Amino acid sequence: xxxxxxxxxxxxxxxxxxxxxxxxxxxxxxxxxxxxxxxxxxxxxxxxxxxxxxxxxxxxxxxxxxxxxxxxxxxxxxxxxxxxxxxxxxxxxxxxxxxxxxxxxxxxxxxxxxxxxxxxxxxxxxxxxxxxxxxxxxxxxxxxxxxxxxxxxxxxxxxxxxxxxxxxxxxxxxxxxxxxxxxxxxxxxxxxxxxxxxxxxxxxxxxxxxxxxxxxxxxxxxxxxxxxxxxxxxxxxxxxxxxxxxxxxxxxxxxxxxxxxxxxxxxxxxxxxxxxxxxxxxxxxxxxxxxxxxxxxxxxxxxxxxxxxxxxxxxxxxxxxxxxxxxxxxxxxxxxxxxxxxxxxxxxxxxxxxxxxxxxxxxxxxxxxxxxxxxxxxxxxxxxxxxxxxxxxxxxxxxxxxxxxxxxxxxxxxxxxxxxxxxxxxxxxxxxxxxxxxxxxxxxxxxxxxxxxxxxxxxxxxxxxxxxxxxxxxxxxxxxxxxxxxxxxxxxxxxxxxxxxxx
Numbered sequence: 004x005x006x007x008x009x010x011x012x013x014x015x016x017x018x019x020x021x022x023x024x025x026x027x028x029x030x031x032x033x034x035x036x037x038x039x040x041x042x043x044x045x046x047x048x049x050x051x052x053x054x055x056x057x058x059x060x061x062x063x064x065x066x067x068x069x070x071x072x073x074x075x076x077x078x079x080x081x082x083x084x085x086x087x088x089x090x091x092x093x094x095x096x097x098x099x100x101x102x103x104x105x106x107x108x109x110x111x112x113x114x115x116x117x118x119x120x121x122x123x124x125x126x127x128x129x130x131x132x133x134x135x136x137x138x139x140x141x142x143x144x145x146x147x148x149x150x151x152x153x154x155x156x157x158x159x160x161x162x163x164x165x166x167x168x169x170x171x172x173x174x175x176x177x178x179x180x181x182x183x184x185x186x187x188x189x190x191x192x193x194x195x196x197x198x199x200x201x202x203x204x205x206x207x208x209x210x211x212x213x214x215x216x217x218x219x220x221x222x223x224x225x226x227x228x229x230x231x232x233x234x235x236x237x238x239x240x241x242x243x244x245x246x247x248x249x250x251x252x253x254x255x256x257x258x259x260x261x262x263x264x265x266x267x268x269x270x271x272x273x274x275x276x277x278x279x280x281x282x283x284x285x286x287x288x289x290x291x292x293x294x295x296x297x298x299x300x301x302x303x304x305x306x307x308x309x310x311x312x313x314x315x316x317x318x319x320x321x322x323x324x325x326x327x328x329x330x331x332x333x334x335x336x337x338x339x340x341x342x343x344x345x346x347x348x349x350x351x352x353x354x355x356x357x358x359x360x361x362x363x364x365x366x367x368x369x370x371x372x373x374x375x376x377x378x379x380x381x382x383x384x385x386x387x388x389x390x391x392x393x394x395x396x397x398x399x400x401x402x403x404x405x406x407x408x409x410x411x412x413x414x415x416x417x418x419x420x421x422x423x424x425x426x427x428x429x430x431x432x433x434x435x436x437x438x439x440x441x442x443x444x445x446x447x448x449x450x451x452x453x454x455x456x457x458x459x460x461x462x463x464x465x466x467x468x469x470x471x472x473x474x475x476x477x478x479x480x481x482x483x484x485x486x487x488x489x490x491x492x493x494x495x496x497x498x499x500x501x502x503x504x505x506x
Contacts, residue, residue, distance in 0.1 A: 069086050090143075092123075096121055299341075343402050370442070371406075
C-alpha cells in the first residue's frame, strides 16, 4: 500500500543506494551473482538515450538560433566551435541549476552573460573561460530563451552528454580529421568491470588512471565510479581530492575536453571542475610515455587513421617520429612503459591483433604481459564508422612471474550477436589458448581458428592432403569485365565452358 512505501524504501536503503544501482547495471552483467532483482539493465540505456535525444534537440535549436542572430548561415570552423562552446556551457549551467548545485538555482537562464560567468566560475582553472561573443551577448539571447523554456534536465547523466557530443557537436569533417569514434557506454563498462579484480589488487594510492585520446572521457568516467565505490567511509572532500589526483587524460580537440570536464563534474557533484585533462598533440610530445610510466590503469580507444604527411613532419620536427598508424603508435608508446601489475584495456582495429604492422606489440603482450581477453567485434561498434574492432584486456607481468601458460580468453561477437552482447555480454564464440600456444603461431596472431577445440582434438589424425589431391574448380563470381574480356556471359558463347554463374 502507498502508505507503507516510505518504510519499504527505508528498509532497503542499502540496496537502493546509487552505487548499488550502478553495480546492478554494470558488474552484475559480468557476474550474475551480483544482479539486483529490481534493476532492469535494459531499461537504463533506453532512458539514457532518451535523455540524450532531448539534449540533442535542445542544443540543435540553440545553435540554429545563435547562427541566425549572428547572421552567419555558413560560419567558419573557428566561429562554429565558439558557438558550440557558448551553447554547451549554457546547457551545462541549466543542468547544474536543475540539479541544485551551488549557487546555480538562483542563476537566470534567460541572461546568457550571467549564466556563462557562473559556469566559468564553477570550472577551474580560469583559463578555461571562453571568449565573449565579439558582437556581444545579445546574439545568445534567443538561445537562452529556448533553454529557459526547456524541461528539467535534473536526471541527465554524463553518458547522455556523449550522445550530444557525437550526434550534434562533431561534424563529419572533424570526425574524419581527428578519427573521432565515440566508445559506446556498454563497451566501456564491459572493459572496465572485467578488470575490476585486478584493479582491486593495485594499492589504493597507486590507482592512477590514464586515458589517452580521451575524447569525452568515457573510460575516465567509468573508472571514476569504480574508484569511488572502493572508497566507502571516506568523506566527499577526501574522495574528490583523491579522484582529481588519480584521473588523467589527454585530448587534442578542445571541445571534446569541454564535454569531458562537464561529464566528470556531473559524476562528482557537487564538486567543481579541476580535472587533469591535458591538451595538445600526444604524438608530437612525450606525454604518452610519461603518463604511461606513472599510471597503473591504462584505458583507451585511440584514433585509427593513418598519419598524413603533414602529421609525420610535425612529429618528426618535434623529435617524436612516427612510423605506423595512429592506433599502433599509441599502443607502442604506452604498453611497455606500464609498471609491473599495471592493467590495460584497449579498443583497437583488428589489424592490431593480426596485422604485420603490429606484430611487435603482440610479441610484447604475449611475452611480458598477462593477457586476460581478446574479443573481436564486427563493423558495428561505432555509430558513424564501419570498422572491425577488437578489445585487448590484460596487465603487465608481476615481478618474477611468467605468463607463458596463462590462458587467454578469445571471444568473438558476430553481427547478429551485437544486440545480445550489448544487453547480456553474451558472445557467439568463446574459447581459450595459452600464451605459449599463441607465441608458436608464425604471425603471433591473437586469435584462433573457428572450432579450435575440434581441430585440437583431431590434430593427430591424417590430413586430407595425405590421402587425396585437393584443388578448386572454376569459380564464377560476377559479370565484370577484366582486360576487355567478360568473365561470365548469360548465353552460350564459343570458347566459354558451361558452368554455374550464380547471377
